[in-house]
Amino acid sequence: MKKFGLFVLGGIAAITLLANLGPMIGLAIGLVILYFAVKGFMKAETTSKKVLWGAVGVIAACAAISNVPALLGVLALYVLYLVYKSWNGKKSERVSEDDPFVNFENQWAELKRN
Structure with missing residues (x-):
């Protein structure tokens, strides 16, 4: 039943x-253009170049903000990753022999047996 639930959740996330x-592609392109606009603005020495890069930056920021629904796609990608990781149900948790709590549990179990 757990695998069926994971399958349904993965299907919804994939859709x-x-x-x-x-x-998501529009958001990525807008953010890349905004990044280069900010770099160009910082490097510009004349006022006209700063105004030009500022205008490019504002337009790129508006394009990036208009693609905010892409965050749902990023969330869906993360859910797909979680479904993939939990499909086998095995956790890779290693217990160290030097851990005092593990040793305590082992000693307590020995005392209970005796």
């Missing part, structure tokens, strides 16, 4: 990811 793929 959500595919539906938000366009806004």
Whole structure:
């Protein structure tokens, strides 16, 4: 039953990811342009270049903000990752022999047996 639930959750996440793929690409492009606009603004020495880079930055920021639904796609991608990790149900938790709590539990079990 657990695998069926994971399958359904993964299917819903995959559909959500595919539906938000366009806004995710738009968000990425907008953020890259905004990054280069900020770098260009910082390097510009004349006022006209600063105004130009500022205008490019504002337009890129508006484009990035308009693609906020892409965050649902990022969340769906994370859910798909979690479903993939928990599909086998095995946790890779290593217990150290030097851990005092493990040694305490072992000694307590020995005392209970005696």
